[in-house]
Amino acid sequence: MAFSVIYSPVFLEHKPENYHPENPERLLRAVQALKNLGLWDPIEPQPVPEEELLRVHSKEYVELVRGRGGAFSYLDPDTYVSPGTWEAALTAFGASRLAVELTLERKGLYLALVRPPGHHAGKSGRAFNAPTLGFCIFNNATYAAKVAEELSGKVLVIDFDAHHGNGTQEILWDDPNAVHIDLHEHDIYPWSGYEHEVGGKGAEGTKINVPMPHYSGDDFIYAWNEVVLPVLAEFKPRLVVVSAGFDGFLGENLTTLRLSELFFAYAGSTLSRYPLAVIFEGGYSVGLEKGLPAFIKGYLSGEIREVPVSPSYEALRTVTRVREVIGQWWDI
Ligand SMILES: [Zn+2]
Incomplete structure (x- = not known):
């Protein structure tokens, strides 16, 4: 199966003056993890012209x-x-565009291993009621989604970063051809991503939020089976854009989530029949060393192993509520 990383050392030049969790070391950790897998043969992207930023952001913000x-x-x-x-x-942005183009052309998985991250960046900066931009500058995944729509008519974005992709949701809010499914921990930054947020007029039901309880672990597999897979099967996109954050991995300690390799491998394996443009978001330590490789290996193996899950009562209730809400638009 085709696989490449799209990467430039230019991504290391966005850097803090003092300690900051979003720093160039993150990418070096991810690069090392991919080298350990024997999957390091990067393609160098080019910058996009500045006007391309205006496809997802306002002139004032740019x-x-x-x-x-x-x-x-x-x-x-x-x-x-x-x-x-x-x-x-x-x-x-150039890497995100290239990931989509190569994915459509050659199938397989193309990973845009980029910084700065993007999913909290809204049209004009902060999105919805978020207090800050949450380390993000421009929304790479949304740009990938727009390019995918231009080339294939419609797109499905899955965001499994521990935090809600509020910028992505805001930018795609009124777009009926862009389905955005977001699994994240509820009631933490950026304080959005509840099940009743379903999209703007004419696009209702295309924004699907799964606000998972604190301390969720492989309950995510249950939500994946009950929500993500049925919507994917019904929508039948030509490619999937993944806003891929690994900060929900146990030990990342940025949230209370306790995801393991089991979830990331399962998520990857169940997506293996779709061409995948993967855009890198969060993940700061162990998630990059374990979650990222598990996801890639799961995808490349193409073997879907049934994983027995016993979701918590809270996770069951959450997923039931989500299905009730989106059942108006989806056969779920
Ligand atoms: Zn995050």
């Missing part, structure tokens, strides 16, 4: 970020801009 590029500063208490940010961000 100008704000570009204007900050000369020196190090903070856009908000979480999110910094450094002199290397602008070039890294345009190249991250």
